[in-house]
Each structure stands twice: as structure tokens, then as C-alpha cells.
Amino acid sequence: MSHATPPSIFEQDLGRVPANHVPLSPLGYLRRAAAIYPGKVAVIHGDRRTSYAQLYDRARRFAAALIAAGVRRGDTVAVLAPNIPALLEAHYGVPMAGAVLNALNTRLDAATITFILEHSESRVLIVDREWGETAAAAIERLGRDILVIEIEDPDARHPHSLAHSWGAIEYETFLAGGDPDAAFGTDPTGPAWMEPLDEWDAIALNYTSGTTGNPKGVVYHHRGAYLNALGNAWTLNLRPESAYLWTLPMFHCNGWTYTWGVTAAGGTHVCLRRVEAAAIFDAIVRHGVTHMCGAPIVLNMLVNAPAGLRAEFAREAAARPRVSAGTGGAAPPSAVLEAMASLGFDVIHLYGLTECYGPATICAEQIDWADLPQGDRARLKARQGVPLPTMDRVDVFTETGAPVPADGATIGEIGLRGNTVMKGYLKNPKATADALGTGWFLTGDLAVKHPDGYIEVKDRSKDIIISGGENISSLEVEEALYRHPAVLEAAVVAQPDPKWGETPCAFVTLKPDLPPGAEPVDEAAIIAWCRDHLAHFKVPRHVVFQSLPKTSTGKIQKTVLRDLAKGDTQEGAKGNT
Incomplete structure (x- = not known):
């Protein structure tokens, strides 16, 4: 008598249901923090204090106001602002509305901002008034309608309002028009939802620096944001008693996802405008x-x-x-x-x-x-x-x-x-x-x-220096340069050489406040220092003293320095202090 083989655990009909499967999203971190720590200070900005209950309320108002303004699932909302509460609130309010957050680099010029607004098809631009002139120039280049919301921060330098030129709505006024108790449904045909139906839905869009062409738009999903925020909270051992200072730009990879990670831990966000x-x-x-x-x-x-x-x-x-x-x-x-x-x-x-x-x-x-x-x-x-x-x-x-x-x-x-x-x-x-x-x-x-x-x-890969068939790490040479007591910044690139193919060329910025009586630092002194700390074939043949060009995210532009090195710009520059 034969017996049927019982189904394996993988063959059993154990399906996904709401009780055992919820899409991962960092938006839940704020809902949780508001429930557990409603009165705890969530955000500090100057003399202003915002509790977690208030932050949750403001994020819901933000989402409801965006929906009332016509923002729908998958629309892009751009924000041009420094590390202030409004940008933190956007990390919750924008995706709560089913939209995608595009936090813009505040160091970008108007032409690049226009490209990003067009490429991302942004429906809304939220801008701090300190960047009002840049935003106005970008919108004029854009040549189409876009809802403009402006942030009025008392610490803004040289504020420029877009209210008259582009009909901008003030941020607090815009939030006041949102209903925090709006019934956010889960119907994909409806206006919005508090958390995504699918964790693969886009939550944010971040553009690369674009130093060799137009920037590329990197798309993040809710699942990745949830996990990376949790991983980073663990990495720094964030706790409810933690106070996190916003020295990293929130526009850079959404603040490395600490915009969500600090909230996951129930910690306090300390905003820093500059x-x-x-x-x-x-x-x-x-x-x-x-x-x-x-x-x-x-x-x-x-x-x-x-x-x-x-x-x-x-x-x-x-x-x-x-x-x-x-x-x-x-x-x-x-x-x-x-x-x-x-x-x-x-x-x-x-x-x-x-x-x-x-x-x-x-x-x-x-x-x-x-x-x-x-x-x-x-x-x-x-x-x-x-x-x-x-x-x-x-x-x-x-x-x-x-x-x-x-x-x-x-x-x-x-x-x-x-x-x-x-x-x-x-x-x-x-x-x-x-x-x-x-x-x-x-x-x-x-x-x-x-x-x-x-x-x-x-x-x-593009920065390695190949000299006489030997690979030289520019980072290793820079490490030696940074240990010199007079060096503030250093970057090393390849310079064409008729004999060796390439040799290291160092670009150095000296500290402005050297100790009294310190010996002058010139090219010979830097090269001698490197000879004491590196294999001789790794020692720079030329040293140029100048400020170092940087990208909009603060990275040293080695492409620019390579062009300078190729152009033999050392004449008249090398050895100057």
C-alpha cells in the first residue's frame, strides 16, 4: 500500500498576508517614535525644539498639503535647502504622499539645477530663501510651470523671495493647509498612502556629481532606505539618548540615510545650517x-x-x-x-x-x-x-x-x-x-x-599612477603629505613623464597659521619629507602650492588637477608658498 508523500514545507500554501508581510519602509520609524517618545525632543534648530509627536504631525500635514496641491504617486518633489528642519520633514512628508524626494545639492549652479528639475520631471520645488536667486535663475531656464514653496529661515544670508516673481507659497503657510488627520488609504488608485504598497517603490532620487558630464539620477527604494538606515543606526550605536549633529549634508545620499536612522533609534536631530x-x-x-x-x-x-x-x-x-x-x-x-x-x-x-x-x-x-x-x-x-x-x-x-x-x-x-x-x-x-x-x-x-x-x-581606477611599470597609490602619497605639520590639504595625480610614463605630481595647500619661527616650506622641503616617508619611486617629482578645486559635494577634483599637471603648469607656481 503506497502513501502519498506529504508536501514539503516549501510546497505548502503559506501565502503572504497583511499579518505576516508588511512592505519595509523607513516611514514607519517616525510613526513608531511618535508613539513611543511623543514628548521627546526630536529636532533642535537654534532655539526651536520639535517633539516627535509634533514632527509626525508636521510630516502628515506636509503630505496632505502636497496631495491637495495635486501631487500624485511617483511625482518628484525637489528641495533646495541646507540642514534645517524643513528638509528633514521632507524625508517623511514627501514619501508619505507617495512622491519621490529629490534633495538638491546646495552647491550646484542654476544650469545644473535646471537639468535635474527637467530630467526628474519635478512637480514641486521647495527652496530656502538663501538660495532664492539661484532657484529663480533655474526656474527661468526651465521654462515650464512648477509649484514653488519657499522656506523662511531667520538665519538665511541675503534671502531672496520668489513670491512676487514665481508666486511662491511660504512653507509654514503651505503646511498649515494640510490636514494631519487626512484618511491616507492603501488604495493604489486613491490619492496617497502613508506607507508604500510595494517596498520596491522609489522613495528618493539622488544625482551624482556629474564632473565628467550630466549627473545621473540614482533611484532609491523604500526597502533599501529602511535597511541602510537600520544598518547605519547600528554602526554608530545610536540610542534614544543620542544627539546627532547634522554636519553631513542631508542632500548627500539622504544624509547617508541618517535622516531616517536617527529617528529609528529615537534620537535627537541637531540641525546645523552652516x-x-x-x-x-x-x-x-x-x-x-x-x-x-x-x-x-x-x-x-x-x-x-x-x-x-x-x-x-x-x-x-x-x-x-x-x-x-x-x-x-x-x-x-x-x-x-x-x-x-x-x-x-x-x-x-x-x-x-x-x-x-x-x-x-x-x-x-x-x-x-x-x-x-x-x-x-x-x-x-x-x-x-x-x-x-x-x-x-x-x-x-x-x-x-x-x-x-x-x-x-x-x-x-x-x-x-x-x-x-x-x-x-x-x-x-x-x-x-x-x-x-x-x-x-x-x-x-x-x-x-x-x-x-x-x-x-x-x-x-582612474587615479592610480603607473610609473616605470610600478603601480603607485595616490592615496599612499597623500597620506605621507598629510603627516607634514605644515600641510592642510593634499592631492596627488599622475603627470606624463618621457622616461617613466607617469610620475606623481603633488598639489598642496599649506596651513595659514604655521608656528612662529617655522622654516619656510617649499617644493624641496616637501620632496625631502616624502623621501623620508616613502619608497623613492613614489616621491612626487613636482609640487604645486595652491588651493584645491572641489566638486559640489566637497570632493577634490582630480580631473582638474590632472589637466593642470599635463599642461606643465608648475613653471612659476612650484615652490611658491
Whole structure:
């Protein structure tokens, strides 16, 4: 007598129902925080305090007002503003309306903003009055109707109103017209919903810097934003008692998703309109800041702040909690890490790109590192590390697609794979296929993999210098330059050489306040310093003293410096202090 084989667990009809499957979205973090911490301060901006209950109310008003203004599912809402409450509120109110948030880089010119508004088909532009003139020029170029909402902030410099020229509505007036108790349904044919039906729905659109052409629009989904926000909250160990200072632009990868991550932890957002050393030190002391993020340029600004300002801040460091400072981009020079530690900051090194919602890896510190000399520990912490728990895999690949050996020497390209990689590039299927078609997102960053599994970025693929057949990491040379006590900023690029093919050319900005009686720093002094700290074939042949050109996100424009190096601009410039 035969018996039918019972269905396996995979064959049983156990379907998805609302009780066991809810689309992941960071919007739920605000609903939760408002329920658990209704009276807790969620946002600080100058003398203004906003509780979580009030933030939730304002976000709902924002969404309802957008819907009443005709915004529908999938529409894009652009915001041009610094790190102020309105931009934070947009991270909730805009997607609550079913729309897609496009936080614009405040350093962009009118022509680029026009391109982004047109490419994204933005229906609404919300603008801080400090950027009113730029916005007006962009709208005029756009040549079509767009709803303009302007933010009136008392700390805005040279405010320019768009009310008369473009019929702008003041932000608080616009919010007042929204009903926070509006019945947000889940009917996809209806006007809006509080949280998405599908976690794959777009939540945000972020444009790359576009230094070699028009910027590309990177599309984020609710699932990725939810996961990356959670991963980053874990990375910095955010807690309800945490106070997060907004030194990282909210427009940059949606503030590395900390716009949602801080709320997930129930922490306090401390807004900072301008990233200046004095303002950062003051906010840390005044508001008990425990966490912040920023590019290495922000760390460099703090460790090179006026001596008196640094000394006063350092004296009080022992009396307050140490600040966890997440940083990304190029590896912070070990000298900067050491200086930050002396000021009371614990720097956590992260790595990522716009295409992966910001941070994808962390240099997770091992317990035994604490016993190492400060210099050795700083060098270990400067590595890019291991995947965040919310990034599935990170590896380094050779040109043939094979993983490099974990020998700390073989250079390959970093690849990422996971739920926190972008949906793709807006209206650019070829670029999307090129980026994601291999099953990995290949970043263009060159790295090695150490025996402990930690990766370390050596260069961008286009920034590696090949001299006499030997690869020279520009980052390694820059690390040596940053350790010179007179160097404020440094960048190294390849310069054509008739004998060696390429040789390193260093562009250096000196500190403005060198100690009295210090020896003059010229090209010969910098080259001699490098000879003491590098293999001789890695030493720059030329040194140019000048301010370094930067992109709209504060990254050094090595493309510009390469052109200068090719043009042999050293004559008359090199050796000048």
C-alpha cells in the first residue's frame, strides 16, 4: 500500500498576508517614535525644539498639503535647502504622499539645477530663501510651470523671495493647509498612502556629481532606505539618548540615510545650517552631541581650527561624552585620526557611494586594537573594512572577475551586492545595465583585501599612477603629505613623464597659521619629507602650492588637477608658498 508523500514545507500554501508581510519602509520609524517618545525632543534648530509627536504631525500635514496641491504617486518633489528642519520633514512628508524626494545639492549652479528639475520631471520645488536667486535663475531656464514653496529661515544670508516673481507659497503657510488627520488609504488608485504598497517603490532620487558630464539620477527604494538606515543606526550605536549633529549634508545620499536612522533609534536631530568649526564645537557643547558624520574635509577643518578654539574645546573634552564621528570618502590620513582622538572624537571609518545609499562598509574595530600604539591603531582604522550587516556582500575582483587573494597586496576593483544597492539610474537603462549587469555593482574603486578580510581602498581606477611599470597609490602619497605639520590639504595625480610614463605630481595647500619661527616650506622641503616617508619611486617629482578645486559635494577634483599637471603648469607656481 503506497502513501502519498506529504508536501514539503516549501510546497505548502503559506501565502503572504497583511499579518505576516508588511512592505519595509523607513516611514514607519517616525510613526513608531511618535508613539513611543511623543514628548521627546526630536529636532533642535537654534532655539526651536520639535517633539516627535509634533514632527509626525508636521510630516502628515506636509503630505496632505502636497496631495491637495495635486501631487500624485511617483511625482518628484525637489528641495533646495541646507540642514534645517524643513528638509528633514521632507524625508517623511514627501514619501508619505507617495512622491519621490529629490534633495538638491546646495552647491550646484542654476544650469545644473535646471537639468535635474527637467530630467526628474519635478512637480514641486521647495527652496530656502538663501538660495532664492539661484532657484529663480533655474526656474527661468526651465521654462515650464512648477509649484514653488519657499522656506523662511531667520538665519538665511541675503534671502531672496520668489513670491512676487514665481508666486511662491511660504512653507509654514503651505503646511498649515494640510490636514494631519487626512484618511491616507492603501488604495493604489486613491490619492496617497502613508506607507508604500510595494517596498520596491522609489522613495528618493539622488544625482551624482556629474564632473565628467550630466549627473545621473540614482533611484532609491523604500526597502533599501529602511535597511541602510537600520544598518547605519547600528554602526554608530545610536540610542534614544543620542544627539546627532547634522554636519553631513542631508542632500548627500539622504544624509547617508541618517535622516531616517536617527529617528529609528529615537534620537535627537541637531540641525546645523552652516558647517563651520566654531558652530560644530558650540553645538557639541550646548546640545550634548554624541554622534556626527562628515567627509574627511570636515575632520580636517576641525583639527586645523584656530589653536585657541581647539584648545578650549579640548580642555573640556574629559567632562563630556566622546563623540562618535562617522566619515567616508578617501581614507582619513592617520595624522587626522590621531588629532581627532585628542579632541575627544572616536572616528569610525565608513565606505560607500551614492549608488548604495551611502555607507556600505565599516572598519569594525577589534578589541585587541585598543592595546596598539596610537599610530598603528590609526592606520588600521583608516581601512574601509567589512560589510555593514545590511549589505549582503563586499569583495574585491581582478580584471577577469575572480576575487583577489587576501594578501594585502593584490589590487582589484571593489564590488558590492545587496538590498542597499540602488534600483538603477533614472531614464538610463544602458548605464544601469553596465553598473549592475554582472550581478555585482562594480564601484570603480581599487582596493586590496587583507588576511583578516578587511578591504583597503588604494585608489580610484582612474587615479592610480603607473610609473616605470610600478603601480603607485595616490592615496599612499597623500597620506605621507598629510603627516607634514605644515600641510592642510593634499592631492596627488599622475603627470606624463618621457622616461617613466607617469610620475606623481603633488598639489598642496599649506596651513595659514604655521608656528612662529617655522622654516619656510617649499617644493624641496616637501620632496625631502616624502623621501623620508616613502619608497623613492613614489616621491612626487613636482609640487604645486595652491588651493584645491572641489566638486559640489566637497570632493577634490582630480580631473582638474590632472589637466593642470599635463599642461606643465608648475613653471612659476612650484615652490611658491
